[in-house]
Amino acid sequence: DGGITQSPKYLFRKEGQNVTLSCEQNLNHDAMYWYRQDPGQGLRLIYYSQIVNDFQKGDIAEGYSVSREKKESFPLTVTSAQKNPTAFYLCASRTGQGPPGELFFGEGSRLTVL
Amino acid sequence: GQQVMQIPQYQHVQEGEDFTTYCNSSTTLSNIQWYKQRPGGHPVFLIQLVKSGEVKKQKRLTFQFGEAKKNSSLHITATQTTDVGTYFCAGRYSGAGSYQLTFGKGTKLSVIP
Numbered sequence: 001d002g003g004i005t006q007s008p009k010y011l012f013r014k015e016g017q018n019v020t021l022s023c024e025q026n027l028n029h030d031a032m033y034w035y036r037q038d039p040g041q042g043l044r045l046i047y048y049s050q051i052v053n054d055f056q057k058g059d060i061a062e063g064y065s066v067s068r069e070k071k072e073s074f075p076l077t078v079t080s081a082q083k084n085p086t087a088f089y090l091c092a093s094r095t096g097q098g099p100p101g102e103l104f105f106g107e108g109s110r111l112t113v114l
Numbered sequence: 115g116q117q118v119m120q121i122p123q124y125q126h127v128q129e130g131e132d133f134t135t136y137c138n139s140s141t142t143l144s145n146i147q148w149y150k151q152r153p154g155g156h157p158v159f160l161i162q163l164v165k166s167g168e169v170k171k172q173k174r175l176t177f178q179f180g181e182a183k184k185n186s187s188l189h190i191t192a193t194q195t196t197d198v199g200t201y202f203c204a205g206r207y208s209g210a211g212s213y214q215l216t217f218g219k220g221t222k223l224s225v226i227p
């Protein structure tokens with residue numbers, strides 16, 4: 001079955017530790033996105049990538065980093081510089097390189113920093 | 115930055131009642147999308163509206179895009195318990211940043227059986 005796989009689903013980390021969230025898709029989609037979701041805040045864009053080896057900052061990129069070495073993979077690192085990292089993180093992808101159509105979301109990773 | 119305002123934040127309805135959520139932008143949108151997120155789940159695409167004044171229906175759901183392409187609404191007729199979840203609109207602007215979607219904060223719908 002085609003889709004987007006995020007791992008882990010739940011993650012607990014201590015303050016000051018970097019954390020990497022995995023996002024893999026087998027939909028052959030060009031563009032991939034990372035969103036952060038907090039209660040009552042909707043979805044806020046962290047980073048997006050239109051094509052391999054290229055990515056752009058979204059609205060809340062500070063304290064995060066990404067890479068796009070393969071079309072299928074778009075991992076997100078939550079660094080120790082992110083002041084409030086506890087949140088629900090959603091990875092998404094879409095076909096094509098033009099303006100966005102439908103986004104396909106993974107099931108999300110819930111990060112809790114203790 | 116550009117914002118899409120969505121109201122209400124919460125809505126509790128009796129099963130069988132209608133439900134509407136509204137999205138508004140201060141500047142013209144290129145298009146708008148709607149997503150549904152079930153409790154504990156991830157957002158799922160419902161529809162995209164592109165044309166001024168466009169109206170689309172999916173069974174009990176009616177989606178509208180305003181004539182000025184600055185507002186949109188989702189109306190559910192005769193809600194059912196399966197409609198429970200959070201509904202998000204997501205707008206796209208032309209020009210710089212056109213590859214991004216700006217999400218509203220969502221309307222959380224509860225349906226009382």
